[in-house]
Amino acid sequence: MVNNMELKNSILIVDDAKPSILYLNHLLNTDYEIYTARNAKEAIERANEHSPDLILLDIVMPDMNGYEVLAQLKKTETTKHIPIIFITGLSSHADEMKGLDLGAEDYITKPFNDVIVKLRVRNQIKIINQMRALDKRNEQQTLMMQIAQCFLSDEHIDGLFNKTLRMIGEFMKIPQVLLFKVGGDGSAITCANEWINPALNLGSRLGGKIELKGPTLSFMESLTARDELCLHSNDPVFKAKMAPYRVNFQNYIAAPVFIKGKICAVLDFSKETEAREWSDGEISLACLVASVFSGVFEREAIEHDLNTVLKLKSELTVEKQRAERSSRAKSEFLSRMSHEIRTPMNAIMGMTALAKKANDPTKRQDYLMKADAASKHLLRLIDDVLDISDMEKGIFNYTPLDFRFAAMLEKVFGEAAPLFREKHQSFIYDVDPSIPDVLISDEKHLTQVITNLLSNAGKFTGNGGMIQFKAVVLRSENEMIEIQIEVSDNGIGISEEQQQNLFIAFEQLDGGIDRQFGGAGLGLYISKNIVEMMGGEIWVESEPGKGSKFAFTFITKIKPPDAQTDSPISFKGKTALLVEDMATNRAIVMAMLEDTQIQFVCAVNGREAVELFSADPARFDVILMDINMPEMNGVEATLRIRALDAPEGASVPIIAVTANVNPGDIENYLAAGMNAHIGKPIDFDKLLQVMHSYIR
Numbered sequence: 001m002v003n004n005m006e007l008k009n010s011i012l013i014v015d016d017a018k019p020s021i022l023y024l025n026h027l028l029n030t031d032y033e034i035y036t037a038r039n040a041k042e043a044i045e046r047a048n049e050h051s052p053d054l055i056l057l058d059i060v061m062p063d064m065n066g067y068e069v070l071a072q073l074k075k076t077e078t079t080k081h082i083p084i085i086f087i088t089g090l091s092s093h094a095d096e097m098k099g100l101d102l103g104a105e106d107y108i109t110k111p112f113n114d115v116i117v118k119l120r121v122r123n124q125i126k127i128i129n130q131m132r133a134l135d136k137r138n139e140q141q142t143l144m145m146q147i148a149q150c151f152l153s154d155e156h157i158d159g160l161f162n163k164t165l166r167m168i169g170e171f172m173k174i175p176q177v178l179l180f181k182v183g184g185d186g187s188a189i190t191c192a193n194e195w196i197n198p199a200l201n202l203g204s205r206l207g208g209k210i211e212l213k214g215p216t217l218s219f220m221e222s223l224t225a226r227d228e229l230c231l232h233s234n235d236p237v238f239k240a241k242m243a244p245y246r247v248n249f250q251n252y253i254a255a256p257v258f259i260k261g262k263i264c265a266v267l268d269f270s271k272e273t274e275a276r277e278w279s280d281g282e283i284s285l286a287c288l289v290a291s292v293f294s295g296v297f298e299r300e301a302i303e304h305d306l307n308t309v310l311k312l313k314s315e316l317t318v319e320k321q322r323a324e325r326s327s328r329a330k331s332e333f334l335s336r337m338s339h340e341i342r343t344p345m346n347a348i349m350g351m352t353a354l355a356k357k358a359n360d361p362t363k364r365q366d367y368l369m370k371a372d373a374a375s376k377h378l379l380r381l382i383d384d385v386l387d388i389s390d391m392e393k394g395i396f397n398y399t400p401l402d403f404r405f406a407a408m409l410e411k412v413f414g415e416a417a418p419l420f421r422e423k424h425q426s427f428i429y430d431v432d433p434s435i436p437d438v439l440i441s442d443e444k445h446l447t448q449v450i451t452n453l454l455s456n457a458g459k460f461t462g463n464g465g466m467i468q469f470k471a472v473v474l475r476s477e478n479e480m481i482e483i484q485i486e487v488s489d490n491g492i493g494i495s496e497e498q499q500q501n502l503f504i505a506f507e508q509l510d511g512g513i514d515r516q517f518g519g520a521g522l523g524l525y526i527s528k529n530i531v532e533m534m535g536g537e538i539w540v541e542s543e544p545g546k547g548s549k550f551a552f553t554f555i556t557k558i559k560p561p562d563a564q565t566d567s568p569i570s571f572k573g574k575t576a577l578l579v580e581d582m583a584t585n586r587a588i589v590m591a592m593l594e595d596t597q598i599q600f601v602c603a604v605n606g607r608e609a610v611e612l613f614s615a616d617p618a619r620f621d622v623i624l625m626d627i628n629m630p631e632m633n634g635v636e637a638t639l640r641i642r643a644l645d646a647p648e649g650a651s652v653p654i655i656a657v658t659a660n661v662n663p664g665d666i667e668n669y670l671a672a673g674m675n676a677h678i679g680k681p682i683d684f685d686k687l688l689q690v691m692h693s694y695i696r
Helices: 018-028 041-048 068-076 093-101 114-151 158-170 216-220 236-245 281-314 317-355 363-394 405-422 443-459 511-517 523-533 584-594 606-614 632-642 648-650 663-673 684-694
Strands: 010-014 031-039 053-059 084-088 106-109 176-182 188-198 209-211 251-259 262-271 401-404 424-430 436-442 468-477 479-489 538-540 548-558 575-579 599-603 621-626 655-657 676-679
Touching: 010 018, 010 041, 018 031, 018 114, 031 041, 041 053, 041 068, 053 068, 068 084, 068 093, 084 114, 084 538, 084 632, 084 655, 093 106, 106 114, 114 158, 114 281, 114 317, 158 176, 158 188, 158 281, 188 262, 236 632, 251 281, 262 281, 262 436, 281 648, 281 684, 317 363, 401 405, 401 548, 401 684, 405 424, 405 468, 443 468, 443 523, 443 548, 511 684, 523 538, 575 584, 575 606, 599 606, 606 621, 606 632, 621 632, 632 648, 632 655, 632 663, 655 663, 663 676, 676 684
Parallel strands: 010 031, 010 053, 053 084, 084 106, 424 468, 575 599, 575 621, 621 655, 655 676
Antiparallel strands: 176 188, 176 262, 188 209, 251 262, 401 436, 436 548, 468 479, 479 548, 538 548
């Protein structure tokens, strides 16, 4: 079985001069898969055969010059999208303009400069990979939108399950997807729905029953919705335990589906034994689909229970009205969410399409930046939905770390500025100078509340209006301080009746205002929970037509002055062992910490990390450890490092850097011997602070 390793990008080098090919091959082959051609005919043949990610093309060649080769490549469907950089001894502006005008992405002159060649190649490859990542994200988002739309239709639920399983199987290009339902006593599962690739001519599994016994039954019964995991054959231990229950395929993902925190079904994704291991993307998609199915089963259960209550207890009219109101609120919320998700998704897809067609690097970069901004907006919306989920589960956490209050406000104001400029609004802020520079609080969630209030003020205030921000100290005692934040506007205002629903989940103002101003209806509910978690309260003062003032308080700790420093953090002379199987993620972490001057040694899985550390324990000052990796995961690697005889094995700081942010998972990481946890997407300031607290 092939490990889930990231493939190199490929480059085709075309030059009739052998020394040039040898030079470029030697310069680039460490980072890229290299193909070569000595003339135009070979170039066209190998471009069609290998579909490289980038072509370095000489202009002056004997049989056909580079301009003519470029024209031929742009005519062919399989090669027309491959970016081309001209490499030539011609150095006039006319030659460069001609090449760029014909569709080349860049121009490198001879004699070559190592740094220039590497940078220009790296920049083009970076753009290519960004566009591919956006394409993949768009495809998955489109699939999930299609699945969500399916379950909003009136079609029978079994038909919807079968249709959804087919969509998922065809998207993942796997042979079968099965839905097993758990029996009443939990001792058996039965195949209720299936999609099996018709080309395989396999028999139907519908109605097939699997009896669960002994340790397997105990293990299944122990799963809860808080686990938020997919069980898969990448784990050799789990694969061995489940082998007796498998029928056609030994390479699989088993994604639990829950109702009210208890397992009710299992989604089984299978593929051929000889195929490579499941990728992180495939496992994440399986978890996401299982989450959607959990929501469908929850809805079905709620509807069933509601109908039963209405038939048997007609006197509960008040409860029925409350249920209907909740259903309407959630339906309106789903409608708003569809709009709120589609808007940035449309921007992402549109800007990506324009970037694909753009020959001008400046325009392409502008399109990609706009797509990136829309992606961040979509990520904030997803974070809001996840926050709601955590609040309902009772696992919404407060994470105090030291941060600079003024710097945080500067960042928030900068992000709000485009909205204010677009509507020609004035923005005035007044920050109490007695507020200490460095506070110890939950910067991320505090930022979330202030951003939400400023965004609402901008949305509900007309063109040319005024937004005011004020921060004052209410009281200070020992190392604790209470601060009040106010955001005022002269916008449309809010009636007393409407104010009653402001801080309720899924609720917004009346439908006309919703359609005019948009929004998902989550921000103020989340803000209320955050403020109360930080020991404060939030309220509104408003009259229709006279604007609104939202205010909240929070209690925070002051960092002692002798512990504060303005000097930049430096890890010069220190070495970090970066354990991460994804090359892109390794590049991100190293780029983030480049200014600290820390040195990196990289491992692509836990086994390699243990070997590197065991060989020279004193070499490393900190370990940044991913969790989900092939061959050996981060938890197992941590346990083995802590068990080494060398004293450094027990003392070296190990920081988990992972997309797993469930509190239960974090507890397990700390119990395994890790010192701290950083969630992905990585917050640079938090990463820097945590590393600084452990590296001496």
